[in-house]
Amino acid sequence: MSDAASNPMLQVSDLHAYYGKSHVLHGVNLHVNAGEIVCLLGRNGVGRSTTAKAVMGQVVARGNIRFKGREILGQKAYEIARLGVGYVPEDRSIFPDLTVRQNLMLGIKDPRAHSRGEGRWNIDDMYALFPRLKERDNTPGGVLSGGEQQMLTLCRTLMGDPDLIMIDEPTEGLAPKIVERSSGT
Numbered sequence: 001m002s003d004a005a006s007n008p009m010l011q012v013s014d015l016h017a018y019y020g021k022s023h024v025l026h027g028v029n030l031h032v033n034a035g036e037i038v039c040l041l042g043r044n045g046v047g048r049s050t051t052a053k054a055v056m057g058q059v060v061a062r063g064n065i066r067f068k069g070r071e072i073l074g075q076k077a078y079e080i081a082r083l084g085v086g087y088v089p090e091d092r093s094i095f096p097d098l099t100v101r102q103n104l105m106l107g108i109k110d111p112r113a114h115s116r117g118e119g120r121w122n123i124d125d126m127y128a129l130f131p132r133l134k135e136r137d138n139t140p141g142g143v144l145s146g147g148e149q150q151m152l153t154l155c156r157t158l159m160g161d162p163d164l165i166m167i168d169e170p171t172e173g174l175a176p177k178i179v180e181r182s183s184g185t
């Protein structure tokens, strides 16, 4: 067994999650190794979003969630984000009155490191990835199309230099051409 397999970046074991009295996840197990892409597939309502929310500390859950070898179940969402988990929620959570650039800046978790150029990504990288966003640099987030908002929310999460990124419904609203390009086909 390789190191990566014995020490996954994310290890979810026997995860249960609840909304009030509804017991929604019943013992989910999964792991994600560094450099790996893992997709959760299933019919609507099967619990994919809830799994991501549980990792992010946004639902009541029990079981074990280890990220980079450390138990994170029970920690607050902002602490989990600081440890290096990036999350793109399905509702996108764009700040409608802030411009595209301001929305991107808000994704930076460590502004000092970023201003020293230590971040993995900067705004120019994002604009190179999605040239359409560059054209919208000074446009308020609220007036973007669904696809543009999807690009923005993905890029805002990347600006936080996550080690792991969880994207709920990654291709939602994106034009088929962009989906094709991003999936490398």
Ligand SMILES: Nc1ncnc2c1ncn2[C@@H]1O[C@H](COP(=O)(O)OP(=O)(O)O)[C@@H](O)[C@H]1O
Pocket: 019, 022, 024, 042, 043, 044, 045, 046, 047, 048, 049, 050, 051
């Ligand atoms: N806020 C909520 N309150 C109560 N039940 C919820 C809530 N969100 C989701 N659920 C229920 O939890 C189950 C899993 O939902 P979800 O994780 O959103 O599924 P998926 O993302 O796979 O479509 C569904 O039965 C859904 O109705």
Ligand SMILES: [Mg+2]
Pocket: 048, 049, 050, 090, 168
């Ligand atoms: Mg969902």
